[in-house]
Each structure stands twice: as structure tokens, then as C-alpha cells.
Amino acid sequence: MSPTANATSAKGLAGESDLGRAIEELAECSQLRPLARNLFEITFQSPAIAELARPGEFAQIWVERSHIPLLRRPFSFSRADRRDGTVAFYLGVVGDGSRRLRALSPGDRVRILGPLGRGFTLPETPGRSALILGGLGAAPFPLLAERLRQLGEEVVWVNGARTADELYPDELIPPGVQEIVQFTEDGSQGSTGRITAGLLPLLKEVDRVYACGPNHMLGAVFQLISSSSLARLPLEVSIEAPMGCGFGTCLGCAIPLRADGTNTEPVIGLCCRQGPVLRGSLLDWEQLLLQPAHLA
């Protein structure tokens, strides 16, 4: 490999998560809060990880020492409370891993490995942020909104979902958020339509955008912003990829990256080390959207 090739490595493009910060903690479930449909929020006593977790980073959770399902499941931190030593995750039952978590009761223990991955970049000087969340993509945003508010940032919370009961519940949105805008595809709450339909006017007054949701939604948000007069607005997205280990050894969660604004051949990065949060302009969206997002 030539030095030139090395310079355009995934690490060179996007940096790499610091594995030295990750620890494993035996964590006790302290609360399971059922929400609409198959959605729920689960809280664990995990003081060491709660101390470390930053918005956009994730944890690998092992429900029990069982071979089915074999692999841990990665979840972004929804909350990390340093005072009471808890971390919380917002998720829906979509497969074996999340079903096991849904079946836990307070007092049950799991092994949590984290924090892993690279999270959102927090602003150096306060301004106004738009948080764009689709469906389960709400997961990292309660923690992000809380930390942004602590920095004096104004927060616009833009939530889209198929139906009203798939919107992130109003009562769980952190206090201090300046503006809440909602879209449902069936019109059962907020504006009717997809989030991209009414997005641009909401972004006129913001200094930066953070987005998380299905990869195809993130691609649409990136496309919309980058082809508009707001193309220079900083955009960070938290993407998904089928993940095995979460710390860079299985090479399962490959994602296509390339230098900002170039059309060069994509470089293979890892969602778990270069992501899950990346500048929107670093992703080869065309290649990324060919891939299924979840561990089937």
C-alpha cells in the first residue's frame, strides 16, 4: 500500500473511536417503560458508563450468557445521568436482541460495553441546532438535546414518523427545547407528509443540523440540504449498519466513505469506529443506500 493510499484511509478521512474509553459494566435494569406499539425505554444502573457516555456514542448490550442470539446488540445512549448513575436506551422490538431486552424486569442484569463509536460534535460557541429524527432514530437525541442545552444552545426538535404513536413521546423530550415540529406520513399528528417535505424553511435560522433515522431518510435529508441554498450548513448524521462486535475487529459494518466533495472511489470505513456519527458529506450515499441496515 502506498503512502498516498494510506492518507485516504477511512481513519484519515473520519478519525477513529477511542477504544481506551470503553469499559464493561454489569448493569442492573432499574426501569422498563413501555411506550406505544412495540416501543420502550429501558434504564440501567451503570454508573461508570453513565459518567463516560457522550451524545451519539453507543453501547453493546449482552442480555444473557446465551448463544441465541449470539451477538450483542448496539444501541445509542438516549440518556446518561451522571448524578444517579443510569443510562437509558429508546428502542422497539425488531428482532431477537430487542425482544430479549423487552422481556427484562427491574433487577435483571446485563453486560454493557461502552461507550463505543464516535458521537456528535458539540458546538464551541452556542447558537441554534436542528435535531432531525425519524422513528427509532430519536434514540440519541434526548442526550444530545440535554447536553446542547447545558452549553446554552437553542434546540429545534424536528420529529417525523409514519404515525402519531411512532413519534418520540412529547413527555420524554428534554426540558428547554425551544421549538418542537412534528410530521406524520398519515397526518395523525403535526404536519402531514415526510420530514423532508417541510424541512428547509425550518433550517433557515439554524447553525447546524444533527440527524438520525433510517439511512434512506438521512440520504434524503442530505440530498435536500446539499442541493439547496443551505448547502454549507454543517450536517452530522448517525447511520446504521449490521454490526458484529462494535469495536472494529469483525469488519462486518463496512460503510463507503470519501473525501468531502469528491467523486473518487469510496474508501471502506467501519460504522463502529469511524461512525456511527459522520459528517453527511463524507458518505457515499449512493453506495450506502444499496445496503440493508440491520443485522437480519
Place this chain on the structure above:
Amino acid sequence: MSTLSPPFDARVDLGRGLVLKNPIAVASGTFGFGFEAEALAGISHLGAIFSKGTTPLAREGNRPPRIAETAAGMLNSIGLQNPGVEIVCVDYAPRWASWPVPVLVNVAGADIAEYVMVVERLTGVSGVAGVELNISCPNIAHGLDFATEPAAAARCVAAVRAATDLPLVVKLSPNVTDIAEVARAVEDAGADAVSAVNTYVGMKITLPSRRPVLPGMGTGGLSGPAIKPLALAAVARVRRAVQVPVIGIGGIASPGDALEFLVAGADAVQVGTANFNNPHASREIVEGCLQYAQQHHLRRFADLRWQELEFPGAAEEGMRSD
């Protein structure tokens, strides 16, 4: 205050001067080049590290999806993503040189010339304790040819043997009619040890899509606890076929799993897929095995071996006396 029983010796001699402090190693493709684990969970407890498969030039690997979970197992089709042997020698090996654990580089190639090229480059590099020849990757075109045809496997191993004096382990594929035949062929061609088994070719299909999860032909390599009984049988068969040390691999996730492979005739083992789920797996397995040895007053781990493997016919005699 001495005890009457002789002290326990956990060391394992893999030949050509390569002595492991204990028989627990980690498998190629499940541990990168060791640096993630070094940061996350430490590596000093290990008997040896087998690196990610390394080719002459950098490889980007296969297009995603690359992994799929199955019952007690997983399929992978990574496609030998690696930075190429030059980066391994220049950037990685100097860091390995200070580690208290020997690192063996797993070597892959498209033809014999490529295997020889990589091994020649690695020879004499400080930090490289040996090589493991991956003649059995199921995820690259032609990768299985050397593994399934004993004469082709022997030609590849003989060419590499002539090119290096490094300890040479040959990793065997289970996707063959008779793994013993291939094991004998590579032993005759100069392998210092054999490791068995690589992954089994498998497929996962989802009904909603009516197609395989993995791209291309839809197949990948199956690993994890699902393959352990198959791997134990393969290891016992290889043990009977060769004199050189055998390294057992296949679904080891607990100390008990590792000890079972030692019973089945393995001299050492590699922990693989378990490293993904539990970065502390290999440490827990080392500690558990040493504890077992102490509790059961072993002198060495080889004491565990099933007697029938040492003295063929013993099992039949046992049956007759029943």
C-alpha cells in the same frame, strides 16, 4: 511446604522454537491485528495471536452486507479486507515486538506465488513469530482450491516451506471430503503444525426477501457455537492423521469448550467468534482452564487427551470388556 505432585506446566511447544505460555490463542479474522483488543481488554494473558489474513497488497474486502447472525452462530463474507503485508511489516510488527505474546501472521493469496511473496516479506521481521497459511478462505474466488485438493495444498505448503524458516502453521478447511488426507499432505510438505477448522460454508435466507442475506452466491463462512460438535470431530480425525501439533478451532466460547478440544486431541486452541461478543472471552477462558488444571491436578494440558487418540484400539477394548 512442598506438594508431592509435580508442578503444572501450561506451556505448549508448537515446534521450530515456538513455545506458547498456555494453549489459548485467538483466531485469525476475529482479533484484527491485536490493537483493538489491546486497547479494550488487554492481550498479555494470551498464548498466541493469529492475525487477520494478510495478502500482498491491500484489499478493500467484499461489498456489504458482510455478516449475518444464525442460530448460535454467524456467517461472514468479509473478503480478506486487510492493509497488505507492507503495512503489517512496517507499522504493526514493531508494535508486536514489545508484546509478551507471539503474533503469527495469517497469510492468504490468490496463487502460490502470492503466498510465497507474503511469507518472504514477513521472514526476518522482528515481531513476527510465525505464519499461519490460510489455504481455506471460503470467501474469495479460488480460496478453497488449495484446501480441498491434497496435492495442491502440499505444493503450496512446500513452496512456502522452502521460502522461510519461520514456524509454519497450516489452517485447514472443513469443507472437504476428508480433512485427514489434506492434513497428512501438508504435514509431509513441511508444516510445523496444523489448525482446524476454518469456517463451514453456509447460507442464510430470509423469506420476506426470498433470497440469501449475503451478496454474490449468497454463501459465507459459518462460525460460532453452532459448529463446535463438527469441529471437535474434525480435530479428533486430524489428530489421528498427523504427528505435528494440532490447534483446535470452532465455536469455543467458554473454558469448558477449550478443554473439550484438548480432550479431542488439540495441543492448543484458538478462540474465534466469541471475541466479537465478549472482548474478555479469551481472558476468561485462560483463567478457567488454568483453574481446571489446578483443581484436577494436571501436570500438563496434554493429560486431558482422550486415550483412544494416543492408543488406538483402547475404545474398542473398553467396549469388549463391558
